[in-house]
Amino acid sequence: EDQVTQSPEALRLQEGESSSLNCSYTVSGLRGLFWYRQDPGKGPEFLFTLYSAGEEKEKERLKATLTKKESFLHITAPKPEDSATYLCAVLLSGAGNTPLVFGKGTRLSVIA
């Protein structure tokens, strides 16, 4: 069965303390991997798309990387406004259109 596992479940950082979130996947074929940010009670906000191993994307304090088995979301010098749940999702390969399969997320808290 295709699975997406995110770790840790929750992470508490001091402002300025860099860290990484992990998304590992066991799928039969990966078409793409997506990172989202979700604030409480709101819809997920798209951050990055990664399509092939070795690919990297950056946006402000966030950098996403992809290997054949996992993806990392690196957060450099985080600020309190980076507090949110970060979700990763995989798009499976196959005929036609397939839905995104989401992990359960990492709940990030950044303390001033």
Place this chain on the structure above:
Amino acid sequence: DSGVTQTPKHLITATGQRVTLRCSPRSGDLSVYWYQQSLDQGLQFLIQYYNGEERAKGNILERFSAQQFPDLHSELNLSSLELGDSALYFCASSVQGYTEAFFGQGTRLTVV
């Protein structure tokens, strides 16, 4: 603002009732997805439509149904509602079925 519009934002209804949730995708997006997110649960895929046709089905209950209309808006119908159906329901849209999806702000359904 993702460009995906969901109405209503909040819905409170009694057990056994039927409700309809509405989604307008981003301009130009042909694919629409519906997801359910319960408290402390991840995003569970329900169903996907592409240009009016059903393309993929997840763990959608038989009491739930959806459709995508010629103008590409979509509706999710939930009937014989139970307390356990209380959740956030998200709609997302994408240009194709293999590109990043953009989420609406969700409909919070409370069944009492």
